[in-house]
Amino acid sequence: MNCVCCGQEMIDDFTTFNVIKGGAVYITEDVPCWRCPVCEHVTFTQDVAKQLEKYSSGRSLPGKSYKAWVYKWGDPIIEIPLIASPSSSQDIIFAHTQNESKDEPIVIKM
Numbered sequence: 001m002n003c004v005c006c007g008q009e010m011i012d013d014f015t016t017f018n019v020i021k022g023g024a025v026y027i028t029e030d031v032p033c034w035r036c037p038v039c040e041h042v043t044f045t046q047d048v049a050k051q052l053e054k055y056s057s058g059r060s061l062p063g064k065s066y067k068a069w070v071y072k073w074g075d076p077i078i079e080i081p082l083i084a085s086p087s088s089s090q091d092i093i094f095a096h097t098q099n100e101s102k103d104e105p106i107v108i109k110m
């Protein structure tokens with residue numbers, strides 16, 4: 001398959017597909033795609049596109065639960081202070097448990 005943008009032969013690859021529809025954010029990871037090695041244009045087969053439509057229809061749920069952090073550029077944000085890790089000087093980030101009732105952050109060492 002050749003790139004519709006620059007004509008280069010496209011390669012088999014995987015991508016993350018993000019779309020905002022009806023006020024909801026849909027993110028699909030590890031999506032098989034064709035990628036242009038020159039201009040990075042990505043295209044999907046019809047079967048993959050159909051499945052992506054299903055994933056972003058709002059009528060299906062993922063098997064695992066994720067939280068998405070959605071920002072609008074320029075909007076005010078609330079900064080969360082970093083808690084120093086006593087055992088290491090490595091960077092830490094916060095993630096929330098998948099249990100919605102407990103909103104305690106868990107610390108992931110990077």
Ligand SMILES: [Zn+2]
Nearest residue numbers: 003006036039
């Ligand atoms: Zn291209």
